[in-house]
Amino acid sequence: MTAPPPELVQLPPGSMVERWTITKKLGEGGCGAVYLCTDATGKYALKVEGISEQMQVLKMEVLVLGELTKRGSRHFCKIEDKGRYGSFNYVVMTLVGKSLQDLRKGTPQQSLSVACSLSCGIQALEALEDLHNIGYLHRDVKPGNYTIGRAELNELRKVYILDFGMARKFTDNNGIIRKPRAAAGFRGTVRYAPIACHKNQELGRKDDVEVWLYMQVELTVGRVPWKEITDMNAVGQAKQAIRNTPEKMFLPPCPVNELKEIMRMVDSWDYFADPNYSECYRLMKQALSNCRKPEFPYDWEPGMPLNYMVK
């Protein structure tokens, strides 16, 4: 018999968690919920997880964000507070804006304009590079886990990465890459999983970059070729097969030459490889310049079609 789903912590509007007043629920994930909260200094996001939850993912979130907060990293929420309160653990962090998934879905064509998606893509890869540089893999890269900042903070041109519930440390305490396990279980979302994940192989930095590339396609074109396929193995096969006909994935207005070159590089890397991020940025910037569209304003800035979504 399977265990009943864990009870999510419910915090009604007006309730307090230490000095934080709950305003409303922002969303729910697999293992907890995220609330809008305030204190005397402003608005924040408060993430909670019951202490009896089987999968304790908040710990990883605190570990990763704590490390990045220390380093003053770009693209990450800052931790304001953390602790245990009654029967749950909580972390209070920077409040961010809409996800790239919501913004993409807010358009009739389900995609961002090409210059906007390339520019956001560069920031999204910078976030992964920063995370990899402190020894962690994200392993759940997808447009729903990237957001923009808030208009009130003048952060409409900033991309944040969220959700480290599936992160994994790939280095040991001496910074040496851990030995890959012989077999690893499937992790993440089928649509965005790297090929190695379909093969139950240990994931490395190159796998986060592979998935970032799929995300780039989705943001620019509105879909990945395996969108309609539901069977996990068939999705894995489709990802493999597209290597023979990359033009079918990098549809206009994708910069096909540059993205093909990035895919070629990614496919040449193994578990231990340190991805050549700077070459990826160079190709993305080349594509941005070749598309002959201005990088700014982004699609959701004042006067632009998606601005209604960030108000």
Ligand SMILES: Nc1ncnc2c1ncn2[C@@H]1O[C@H](COP(=O)(O)OP(=O)(O)OP(=O)(O)O)[C@@H](O)[C@H]1O
């Ligand atoms: N710092 C934040 N500021 C604003 N909204 C946030 C913040 N962190 C998370 N959210 C929102 O709260 C919701 C749940 O987020 P969370 O990342 O915890 O869920 P999850 O467990 O990853 O969910 P999923 O299973 O969908 O991946 C999402 O809609 C997310 O956009």
